[in-house]
Amino acid sequence: MEINLISDTVTKPTPGMLAAMMKAPVGDDVFKNDPSVNALEERVADFFGMESALYFPSGTMTNQTAIKLHTQPGDQLICDKYAHVYNYEGGGVSFNSSVSCKLVDGHRGMMTASQVEASINPPDFYHSPLTSLVCIENTTNKGGGACWEFTELEKIKEVCATNGLKYHLDGARLWNALVKKEEDAKKYGALFDSISVCLSKGLGCPVGSVLVGNKTLIDSALRIRKVLGGGMRQSGFLAAAGIYALDNHIGRLKEDHQKADEIGQVLAQQPYTKKVEPVETNIIIFELDESQISEKDFLDRLAKKQISIIGMGQGKLRMVTHLDYTDEMHAVLLKTLQEIS
Numbered sequence: 001m002e003i004n005l006i007s008d009t010v011t012k013p014t015p016g017m018l019a020a021m022m023k024a025p026v027g028d029d030v031f032k033n034d035p036s037v038n039a040l041e042e043r044v045a046d047f048f049g050m051e052s053a054l055y056f057p058s059g060t061m062t063n064q065t066a067i068k069l070h071t072q073p074g075d076q077l078i079c080d081k082y083a084h085v086y087n088y089e090g091g092g093v094s095f096n097s098s099v100s101c102k103l104v105d106g107h108r109g110m111m112t113a114s115q116v117e118a119s120i121n122p123p124d125f126y127h128s129p130l131t132s133l134v135c136i137e138n139t140t141n142k143g144g145g146a147c148w149e150f151t152e153l154e155k156i157k158e159v160c161a162t163n164g165l166k167y168h169l170d171g172a173r174l175w176n177a178l179v180k181k182e183e184d185a186k187k188y189g190a191l192f193d194s195i196s197v198c199l200s201k202g203l204g205c206p207v208g209s210v211l212v213g214n215k216t217l218i219d220s221a222l223r224i225r226k227v228l229g230g231g232m233r234q235s236g237f238l239a240a241a242g243i244y245a246l247d248n249h250i251g252r253l254k255e256d257h258q259k260a261d262e263i264g265q266v267l268a269q270q271p272y273t274k275k276v277e278p279v280e281t282n283i284i285i286f287e288l289d290e291s292q293i294s295e296k297d298f299l300d301r302l303a304k305k306q307i308s309i310i311g312m313g314q315g316k317l318r319m320v321t322h323l324d325y326t327d328e329m330h331a332v333l334l335k336t337l338q339e340i341s
């Protein structure tokens with residue numbers, strides 16, 4: 001039995017999802033004639049109470065499109081030093097939009113409103129890049145699946161409004177935050193200029209992300225998606241997986257969170273564990289006490305039980321729970337973690 005905890009993107013479509021995909025009505029989405037894609041876009045827009053949505057092949061492309069639309073070349077965006085848009089999108093902010101990032105030294109990938117405010121360049125000081133956008137991430141990936149306090153997000157919105165800045169939410173795992181905090185998605189829709197959500201992570205789809213915003217923004221996003229090569233044809237087969245996931249896979253994220261919490265607790269009890277970051281959703285980030293076991297030996301011990309996890313550099317290791325991580329696998333993992341001691 002292979003136990004893959006490298007990411008929540010390793011899932012394969014469930015039989016129910018595959019059946020929904022097989023019977024999807026499709027058309028050519030580049031002509032906006034795919035009924036399944038259109039239905040998914042309407043569904044996600046409604047979910048957030050926003051005007052419009054556009055289906056994309058990846059979350060990198062939704063984020064990059066939003067950044068392109070909210071900025072002009074030479075501008076600067078503000079984000080946390082852990083941000084996906086800065087660390088993991090191949091330098092896309094400079095490649096696609098010719099903008100730079102002002103990095104904020106936040107806590108677990110989250111900044112405060114006063115940190116954001118202090119990072120804004122004075123708009124009349126023409127020597128500095130013009131600040132035009134704030135990007136935040138919920139849940140934070142490199143921050144270990146941490147969820148924001150909504151009140152802080154509101155305070156940042158005020159800073160954006162006062163200073164004429166756009167406000168983008170990288171919500172690749174926003175579903176996890178909504179479930180964990182029992183929040184209404186429409187609160188997020190009312191706060192942000194754009195939201196990117198991934199269907200290919202916790203929700204278990206093979207492909208797909210959606211960008212949500214007002215009609216003007218999403219109309220313009222269509223052109224950027226085209227430029228980036230993200231126009232797809234009979235993508236309704238994939239969009240149908242998204243609709244199925246929205247119907248069936250949101251509530252169950254609780255189970256992923258529960259299992260992650262248990263893994264965190266077991267790890268915290270082991271003598272070889274130096275530190276476990278607080279587990280809030282489905283990501284566990286921890287460090288080993290190298291005087292007890294080296295990273296290589298630890299990973300080898302797991303590999304012997306066909307368990308894969310991932311290193312994040314700087315001595316940090318990561319596990320992510322997901323739809324294909326079963327109760328049976330969970331039992332084997334917990335037992336293995338205890339036996340390594």
Ligand SMILES: *Cc1c(COP(=O)(O)O)cnc(C)c1O
Pocket residue numbers: 057058059060061063084085137140141170172173198200209
């Ligand atoms: C995974 C992820 C994305 C998008 O990644 P793709 O692999 O391009 O879909 C964006 N932001 C965060 C925080 C992510 O974890």
